[in-house]
Amino acid sequence: MSTTNAPAKPGRSLGRTLLQGGTVIALIALIAFFFAMRPDVFLSFTNVKNILFQVSILAIIASAQTVVMVVGDFDLSLGATSSLAGAVAAALMLGGVPMWTAISVAAGVGLLIGLANGFLIAYLRLSAFVATLATMTSVVGLAYLVTAGTTLFSLPEGFNNLGQGKFLNVPLPVYIAIVISLIIWGTLRFTTIGRSWHATGGNQEVARLSGVNVRRARLLAFTLAGLVSAIGGILLAARLGSASAVQGSDNMMFSVAAVFLGMTVIRSGMANLGGTMVGVTIIGVMSNGLNILGVNSYVQQVVTGLIIIAAVTLSSLKNRER
Template structure:
């Protein structure tokens, strides 16, 4: 009796603590969906399926890191999917043309960084709105990918390249390992470095941050460059998984990334959000996708369900303004 009430109390305490986390609701959603899927399907909780989810989630999760930075400053990056495709096809093209794998990957990553940097420069220094700049970059990068490939996939890649999308280390899929490393780095940068704190400050109040002497324009420039880099990294994984450079890869990926960030508790107005929340958001979307597939729900219906879940999650977590007396 005494024992159970004590454990009960500590459970309550833990729950209370958990409930103050900014990503508490998506976490609950993730756990719920997870439990439901385990209950209604036979093959959800298998090693191969969980690995599969991990692989699927990793690409969106990595893109969502850059998106988190952008949204934390009150901006957005719509170019992520196209930049991913362009970096991926260039990497593939270089490899197919005989350039060593490591050099091809470096060029691909550098390209992502440069494209993101162009976005950043236009937003920070030319004072153009992030939505417009990245929308334009979205179509430009996609166009370049199609021009470069002539619209056809590029195959014939170095077999060693398969490691990034299909390989594993001690039985853990490489994309999952890369994702974990990226999230650890992003977590440390956002929470334990001046740069990370300045990202939050810039999004929390741009003008106050600027007047207090924070280099807000440099922050904006850098976060879009980072987003370009994470997009290119996702490009490495997807190109490796498909073992070909696909100019049409990643269409509408920006939407999944935005959904993950917003589900993770971030505010589109900036200043509020966490990197762990984004990971939870990406996982929630991942298990939902996978589970609905396993149950055999029509993909068209899946879209509707995902949209509704995003609306509900954001509605519940929106701070309602208290009515004034």
């Protein structure tokens, strides 16, 4: 399975070209629109930095979701896992555990949740929807237990710096999001397991007959997703300087939306990391641009949903065309 765009055939209709590049064109159109509305602000360094800062954690969690969706599944528990990981790290640090030990344990918790999801889905053959829904429910409960229903704060300054510090005046989470995305992109594109994930997502039976250990591939995909979403949650806690049981909950929905948006970017219509980053950017640009224009947040939510519907429709049209 290849995720590379095929070169456009000569004589291709404008409609097809628009269909092919619709999501990227939508992103450019959004940027152009907001720039036209607020030329003094929208593309200023401060605001671009602002957008990148706001989407950095979503980008990490959407990367995790991409891995699972490449395999042909999805994970409803990623938002809850990220919240729990942030809460575990915070609780441990407040209990006197050294920062990096707390972060490692919290990341380990995310990895274990991902492993559990993978085991349920790949080996016990539960549907991803049921398994991750059930896991999400339990994980939210665990997060409430860890935080005792309160918000944990007064975290060590070194930890807060991970989420609030800057290098060359750009917030650290932006760099971390870029590094994680590049690692996942490289894994998906250049490694054996990455190719196994693509093969599994394309057709499990064909992948199995081709010698791919499908169950192990799915297990590893969920495990990696759990680990990466935990890193996102730990960063969110550092970003806010606090941790609560539900503070990353909206990232699950937006991560799925970003991956769906990204699926329209390439011709195969499959989940891919570059496309996911385009999706994340669309969500970030739209939220920031509408905030700058003073648009009511309820309207923003309606518009976000409509754009996702449009993107998925586009993706479906492309698939039909193929």
